[in-house]
Amino acid sequence: MKNVLYKKIRKLIAKELDIAESEITPDTLFRQDLEMESIETYTLVYAVEKELGIKIPDEKVNGFETVRDACEFIVHACKSKDFHVSLHGETKRSKPNYKIAMNLTLKVWRQENAKAKGRFETYKVTDISPDSSFLEMMDILNEQLIRESKEAVAFEKGCRGPVAFDHDCREGICGMCSLYINGRAHGPDDEVTTCQLHMRKFKNDDVITVEPWRSRGFPVVKDLVVDRGAFDKILQVGGFISVNTGGVPDGNAIPIPKPKADESMDAAACVGCGACVATCKNSSAMLFVAARVSSLALLPQGKIEAARRAKAMVAKMDELGFGSCTNTQACEAECPKSISIAHIARLNREFLCAKLQD
Numbered sequence: 001m002k003n004v005l006y007k008k009i010r011k012l013i014a015k016e017l018d019i020a021e022s023e024i025t026p027d028t029l030f031r032q033d034l035e036m037e038s039i040e041t042y043t044l045v046y047a048v049e050k051e052l053g054i055k056i057p058d059e060k061v062n063g064f065e066t067v068r069d070a071c072e073f074i075v076h077a078c079k080s081k082d083f084h085v086s087l088h089g090e091t092k093r094s095k096p097n098y099k100i101a102m103n104l105t106l107k108v109w110r111q112e113n114a115k116a117k118g119r120f121e122t123y124k125v126t127d128i129s130p131d132s133s134f135l136e137m138m139d140i141l142n143e144q145l146i147r148e149s150k151e152a153v154a155f156e157k158g159c160r161g162p163v164a165f166d167h168d169c170r171e172g173i174c175g176m177c178s179l180y181i182n183g184r185a186h187g188p189d190d191e192v193t194t195c196q197l198h199m200r201k202f203k204n205d206d207v208i209t210v211e212p213w214r215s216r217g218f219p220v221v222k223d224l225v226v227d228r229g230a231f232d233k234i235l236q237v238g239g240f241i242s243v244n245t246g247g248v249p250d251g252n253a254i255p256i257p258k259p260k261a262d263e264s265m266d267a268a269a270c271v272g273c274g275a276c277v278a279t280c281k282n283s284s285a286m287l288f289v290a291a292r293v294s295s296l297a298l299l300p301q302g303k304i305e306a307a308r309r310a311k312a313m314v315a316k317m318d319e320l321g322f323g324s325c326t327n328t329q330a331c332e333a334e335c336p337k338s339i340s341i342a343h344i345a346r347l348n349r350e351f352l353c354a355k356l357q358d
């Protein structure tokens with residue numbers, strides 16, 4: 001008996017009795033082998049009920065002799081709640097649920113380097129918890145690829161080793177985790193980065209397509225990793241304040257109206273992930289540039305260099321091959337930090353004023 005539910009129950013029993021999971025088999029007797037007292041039995045029942053969201057009547061509990069008896073009843077109870085799972089491990093497609101691990105098919109883009117020809121490769125992953133994050137699922141895939149010695153097979157096909165993908169903070173702060181999942185930047189959830197996307201957003205047996213960002217400005221480095229260095233180059237020409245703003249107390253001494261400060265902070269929430277570029281049909285980086293220009297232009301400290309900043313950053317963006325904004329608003333829809341396109345309007349105003357001053 002090796003299904004997910006059995007493993008879960010075995011884990012709960014081991015935890016409750018403070019024994020090793022290996023001491024428990026489907027034929028283990030609760031009273032004779034585990035010497036369970038009634039208090040332990042009811043604590044365990046409570047833990048199982050809480051974990052699986054089911055109710056186990058007292059008269060049933062008294063009838064359980066072996067771990068198998070308990071598992072069979074629990075499988076039955078789960079099935080009646082649309083938890084489609086059998087004791088033999090197969091899960092069947094049913095309504096999405098939040099308890100049963102999922103089996104998935106992944107179509108992952110593999111590409112050796114920027115110049116190599118890429119292709120999709122298909123992998124199967126099993127027993128994925130709906131509570132794990134998308135990147136944890138990718139970690140599991142990579143562990144599997146290493147374990148199954150896929151390296152030799154991949155080598156013959158031109159790709160080596162586990163799938164390369166970018167990540168750092170895994171908290172939605174750094175903007176590194178840039179993946180196109182099932183045709184959407186950062187996947188099917190709204191206002192989250194890939195690292196904050198959870199597998200509960202998918203269903204058992206789903207086919208998930210994973211691609212890198214597609215843009216001339218973001219060349220593929222390997223597999224799912226792209227070079228977002230173009231954003232750094234844009235920031236280097238203007239995404240900063242070079243005037244001396246003093247120490248922390250001096251900064252706080254300059255009164256800034258609350259709505260302005262809030263708006264500036266909203267724009268400053270941009271993590272530089274590049275989803276706006278990847279989503280835009282023109283590969284425009286306007287939302288990213290606008291967020292930087294706007295967050296600084298709204299503050300007195302940033303106003304001094306506002307004109308120079310807007311001109312320099314827009315010129316760099318054009319030079320690096322990003323397209324123009326045609327107001328499709330796709331960037332705003334897919335931005336994990338909900339940066340508003342109103343900031344693009346501010347960038348356009350800043351840019352126009354700066355050009356008129358020339």
Ligand code: SF4
Nearest residue numbers: 270271273274276335
């Ligand atoms: S504007 Fe949004 S989508 Fe674009 S880089 Fe910033 S956080 Fe990412």
Ligand code: FES
Nearest residue numbers: 168170175177195
């Ligand atoms: S890994 Fe840092 S935002 Fe996702």
